[in-house]
Amino acid sequence: MNYLKSADPEIEKLIKQESIRQKEGLEMIPSENYVSPAVLQAMGSILTNKYSEGYPRKRYYGGNDNIDEIELLAQTRAKKLFNVAHVNVQPYSGSPANLAVYMATCSPGDPVMGLNLPDGGHLTHGWKVSFTGIYYKSHPYHVKKDGRVDFDEVWKLAKKYKPKLIWAGATAYVYQYEFDKFAEIADSIGAYFAADIAHTAGLVIAGAHIDPSKYAHIITTTTHKTLRGPRGGMIMVTKKGLKKDPELAQKIDRAVFPGLQGGPHDHTTAAIAVALKEAGKPSFKKYAKQIVKNSKALAKQLIKNGFRLVGSGSENHLCLIDLVPNFGPGGGFFLQYALDHAGITLNKNTIPREPASPFYPSGVRLGTPTLTTRGMKEKEMKKIADWIWQVAQIIANNSLPENKEKRIAYLKNFRRETNKNKELSKIKNQIKRFASSYPIFAW
Numbered sequence: 273m274n275y276l277k278s279a280d281p282e283i284e285k286l287i288k289q290e291s292i293r294q295k296e297g298l299e300m301i302p303s304e305n306y307v308s309p310a311v312l313q314a315m316g317s318i319l320t321n322k323y324s325e326g327y328p329r330k331r332y333y334g335g336n337d338n339i340d341e342i343e344l345l346a347q348t349r350a351k352k353l354f355n356v357a358h359v360n361v362q363p364y365s366g367s368p369a370n371l372a373v374y375m376a377t378c379s380p381g382d383p384v385m386g387l388n389l390p391d392g393g394h395l396t397h398g399w400k401v402s403f404t405g406i407y408y409k410s411h412p413y414h415v416k417k418d419g420r421v422d423f424d425e426v427w428k429l430a431k432k433y434k435p436k437l438i439w440a441g442a443t444a445y446v447y448q449y450e451f452d453k454f455a456e457i458a459d460s461i462g463a464y465f466a467a468d469i470a471h472t473a474g475l476v477i478a479g480a481h482i483d484p485s486k487y488a489h490i491i492t493t494t495t496h497k498t499l500r501g502p503r504g505g506m507i508m509v510t511k512k513g514l515k516k517d518p519e520l521a522q523k524i525d526r527a528v529f530p531g532l533q534g535g536p537h538d539h540t541t542a543a544i545a546v547a548l549k550e551a552g553k554p555s556f557k558k559y560a561k562q563i564v565k566n567s568k569a570l571a572k573q574l575i576k577n578g579f580r581l582v583g584s585g586s587e588n589h590l591c592l593i594d595l596v597p598n599f600g601p602g603g604g605f606f607l608q609y610a611l612d613h614a615g616i617t618l619n620k621n622t623i624p625r626e627p628a629s630p631f632y633p634s635g636v637r638l639g640t641p642t643l644t645t646r647g648m649k650e651k652e653m654k655k656i657a658d659w660i661w662q663v664a665q666i667i668a669n670n671s672l673p674e675n676k677e678k679r680i681a682y683l684k685n686f687r688r689e690t691n692k693n694k695e696l697s698k699i700k701n702q703i704k705r706f707a708s709s710y711p712i713f714a715w
């Protein structure tokens with residue numbers, strides 16, 4: 273019985289259309305993934321009916337025996353996989369998880385440090401329009417021309433401003449995060465060191481990325497990126513964190529509830545537990561290692577075709593193409609739009625020392641977690657890199673006008689021309705055939 277179809281045919285139809293889009297296209301946004309049917313089933317369960325403010329065995333509502341067991345299972349699995357002393361699985365997503373870290377470790381106005389947003393950092397690491405940049409004194413660090421964190425600058429800023437909290441982690445960074453270097457700096461000034469592995473959690477537990485558990489006091493993550501679970505967040509406190517501050521686990525728990533949130537999303541907690549169980553299997557390790565192999569293969573072929581890549585490659589799950597040689601500054605939109613039209617989804621992104629602006633950035637960011645979930649390997653990455661190059665050639669003669677009015681008219685025309693481009697439609701058909709032959713639930 274299709275309950276949704278009879279109750280709300282409009283929404284049912286849109287979900288069906290989206291499901292077709294997800295099957296027929298190639299999803300290359302590096303923060304996305306496809307969850308398993310088991311995760312979906314837990315997500316779509318009657319657990320959404322329950323209120324359970326508080327923590328296992330310490331709830332403000334009755335009827336929580338089953339919910340307690342679910343949350344405890346999620347905690348136990350996370351602790352084992354990430355090798356940490358304490359975990360909170362209640363944050364609604366990655367951003368609220370990070371807010372709770374500020375609340376647990378800082379007072380409003382305290383100095384903090386994180387990677388600058390246009391350099392690949394996340395909003396919640398102190399960017400000026402984020403709560404975190406408004407209510408705390410943010411001293412962002414940057415990357416060097418090759419895209420790697422400038423550790424000389426991190427040292428300098430840390431000594432000068434004595435931040436209470438230092439973040440490592442990013443949304444657009446092609447190297448592994450050097451947690452050891454951050455730890456040395458944070459320890460030298462007595463700061464809390466938080467590793468935000470939102471993007472790389474899956475790689476970390478598979479041994480395909482440096483493990484932060486020895487270095488950081490706190491680890492935050494989303495559960496829906498490389499970890500391949502439902503949309504959610506987790507905050508972990510390491511043994512090192514408890515040694516620095518024996519109260520840290522309680523401070524984090526109190527910051528999440530009652531500090532920032534009300535009742536936890538129990539259906540999400542259950543789906544997180546399922547995802548963590550899946551991530552504990554040998555097949556997940558293989559999966560996460562293949563993500564990195566695929567990213568390297570993709571980078572290699574993109575470069576071979578003629579693209580310039582930030583850092584000349586990839587050490588994790590994503591690549592950043594610097595499109596200045598193709599379109600001049602601000603050309604990320606052209607390739608994002610044309611590829612979207614051809615069936616490849618990725619996002620425009622700033623590059624180190626961005627010569628244009630965050631809204632009209634000069635690069636695109638693309639990754640392999642979703643393609644790898646569908647069972648694709650190096651051979652397929654090569655093919656996809658070739659399509660991306662072909663699309664870039666089709667729109668090669670574009671550049672972004674500096675004049676604002678001209679720009680709007682130019683982009684309007686670009687969209688119109690792209691929408692009716694026959695060569696792009698041909699590639700779209702090829703990609704549709706190709707993508708449809710790889711199942712979404714492939715593992």
Ligand SMILES: *Cc1c(COP(=O)(O)O)cnc(C)c1O
Pocket residue numbers: 303365366367368370393394396441442443468469470471494504
């Ligand atoms: C995605 C991401 C987050 C935030 O996650 P949301 O679930 O979108 O709130 C936080 N930090 C980093 C580094 C991320 O990449």
